[in-house]
Amino acid sequence: MKTQKVMAILAVTLFTLSLIVPAATVNAAIPDVVGYWKMDQITASDNNRIAPDETGVNNAILGPADHEPVLVDSPFDKGIQFDGAGFAYVAINFLVGFPPSSPAIQIPISTNLNIEKQIKLEAWINVQALKTDAEYNQVIVKCTRTTESWDSIDKVVGLAVKSAQVGTDASATEGYLSGFVLTDTGGYNEIVTTSRVIPLNTWVHVAFERTGTGMHLYLNGAEMNVNVVHGVQAPVGDIVDGTEVYFGHDAKITMDEVEMIDLAPIANAAASSIEIGDNMLIAIIAVSVIFAVAWLLRRAVQMWIIRAKA
DSSP: OHHHHHHHHHHHHHHHHHHHSOTTTTTOOOOEEEEEEOOSOOEEETTEEEEOOTTSSOOEEEEOGGGOOEEEEETTEEEEEEESSOEEEEESEEEEOSSOOSSOEEEESOGGGOOOSOEEEEEEEEEEEOOTTSSOEEEEEEEEOSSSSGGGOEEEEEEEEESSSSSOOTTOSSBEEEEEEEETTTEEEEEEESSOOBOBTOEEEEEEEEETTEEEEEETTEEOOEEEEESOSSOOSOBOOOSEEEESTTOEEEEEEEEEEESSOOOOOOTTSOOOOHHHHHHHHHHHHHHHHHHHHHHHHHHHHHHHHO
C-alpha cells in the first residue's frame, strides 16, 4: 500500500515536470528563414526604394540612384535586374562616424542576419554577362567593415559567380559558382566548382551552405564538385558578424526568390511552456523528493503511534 502511494506521488511529480519542462524540444534545431526577398516588387519607404523582406524585418534598399536596379519579368512573376553598378543593401549595423572611436561604435539594425554556426544562402539567378573587371560577381554577400571607407570592408559569407576559379578571365562565357566564409578562428575559406556551371541568359537555382560537415555548393538542387581555393572546406570557428548584406553587387544579373536561412538556430522552449534554468529544475526535483520522503516519515510516525497504543 505504501509503495503504491509513493509511486503515485512520483508519477504526479514527473507529470507536472513534463508540463513545465519540454524534454525533447529544448535543444531542437529547426531551420529559420531570417530573410526572404521575393524580388517581385519595388516600393517606396521614406526617401528610399526597397525590395521588401517577406519576414518584415530586413528590407533591402536599392541604389545608387543612377544605377538603381529595375523590376523585370521572371519565371516567378517578377525579378530585380542589376546592371553591374547597382545593388540592394541591407544594414545589419550602422557605423557611428562622429565622434571617432576605436573600436567603431555600431548601432544594431538587423542583427538576426548575423548567423554564426550553420547558414544557407539561395536564389534563382539569370546572369546576363560576366563582369570580368571584378573577381566576384556577387549574388549574396555579407560584409563587415571597421570604418566608413570601402577599403575597410571584408567579405564574411557569400555566394558568387566568377569568370575564373581565382582572378578573372575576360574571355569567359560561362561562370564558376563560389561560396565563402570568414570565421573568427579559421580565417577566410572559399570553395569553387571544379568546372564552369553557370550559363549566361539562363535561369538557374544556386545555393551555398556552411554546415557541420563544411561548405557545400548546389546548382538546381544537385551538390557540385568543388575545389578549395582558400583555406579549407570545413573551417572551424563562428562566422564573423557583419555590418551589411549586398545583393547583385558587381554583377550583371537578374535575381529572384532570395533567401538567407539559419540552419541550426537555438530553439526556445514552446511558447506555452514556462522557461526554467538548470538550478530551478534541480530545485523542483529536490522539493518533490522532500515531499515524498516527508510523506513516508509521516506514515511511519502514524504507524508507530498506532502500534504504541495497541
